[in-house]
Structure formats: structure tokens, C-alpha cells
Amino acid sequence: MKIKASFTIEAVFIIPIVFFTIVSIIYLSFYLHDYSKIQGIADGVLHKAVMNNKQGADISTGRINYEEINRGLVSQIFGGTESKEHEIENYLASILSKSLIVTRITNIDVTKNILDLSIRVEGEFQFPLKGLQWLSSLDNTLVVEAKSAYHNPANFIRISEVILDTGSKFKGFDKIKETIGRLIP
Secondary structure (H helix, E strand, C coil), rough: CCCCHHHHHHHHHHHHHHHHHHHHHHHHHHHHHHHHHHHHHHHHHHHHHHHHHHHCCCCCCCCCHHHCCCCCHHHHHHHCCCHHHHHHHHHHHHHCCCCCEEEEEEEEEEEEEEEEEEEEEEEEEEECCCCHHHCCCCEEEEEEEEEEEEHHHHHHHHHHHHHHHHHHHCCCCCHHHHHHHHEEE
């Protein structure tokens, strides 16, 4: 039985294409796994942080910090939130460090305001096959953002009462209130 040489020449062209396709599928599956894992963890931590923030609880243990709840209203509005943000960043980093296959987290940024909380996670996807990084034409940066508003009715009522009580003690407050009432139908 004779085999033509054309099969060998065709294989020389087809094998690299098949190899490149397989490597691309593996690369894409790692990329999608890490991206969806970061998004899922960021959303989960965001939800947990919003829920724990209402009660002044620690994000990792869930224990309620009663000193946080009993803080004065002015310190709740204007006080620094860096410690809470740093706590959420550390918790998120500890979870992400155990979950990703080939992505290295480069930056985690948590921003906490009086009405919302946002998380931004940046990572660098590292091509899994050393020496073949040139095959990767995609941007290796992963950026995931999650944001959530939270409503704390007790704080809202406290803030409203302070504003109304303080405003009613100013001279001419009734006149301003009446003017605003006429402007708003």
C-alpha cells in the first residue's frame, strides 16, 4: 500500500491550526473561569458588606460591633470610612487568593459612601503556557466593578429628625419653608 506524500504536507499545515485552536479554547476557558469567579465573588462580598453595614457587623465573622451602631450621627455622616473599606478589601483579597486559576489580582478598590458601596477589582491574566504568550492577542487585564445602594431606615430617620430639629431653631425657617412650599406644587 502506497501513501502519497500529499498527506504529510497537508498534516504539516493542519496540525498547527488544530493545536492553536485547542490552546485557544483552553485559554478562553481559563479566562472566562477567572472573570466569572471574580465577578461572582465581588457581587457576593458586596451583598454581604451591604447587609453587614446596616448592623455595623464585621464582614468576615458577622459579629455585630455595638460601638459602630452607637456612634454619633455626625461621625456617621462625616466620619472616615477607611477602616471599613480596608476591612472589605482584605476580606475580598483573601477569598480571591484561593479561587483563581491563572489571574493575579493587582488592585482592589472599595468605596463606601453614606448611600452606596462600590467594589472595583483589577487583575492580570497570565497566559498558562509559558513560552507561548505571543499567541495571546487579547488584553490581559481583567476589570470587574460592582456597585450597590443600601438603605438604612434608622439612620435616614435620625438624619431627617436632626435636620428638621436644627432647621426649626433657625430664625426665619418658617418663611423659607413657606417659600419652598409655594415653589413645589
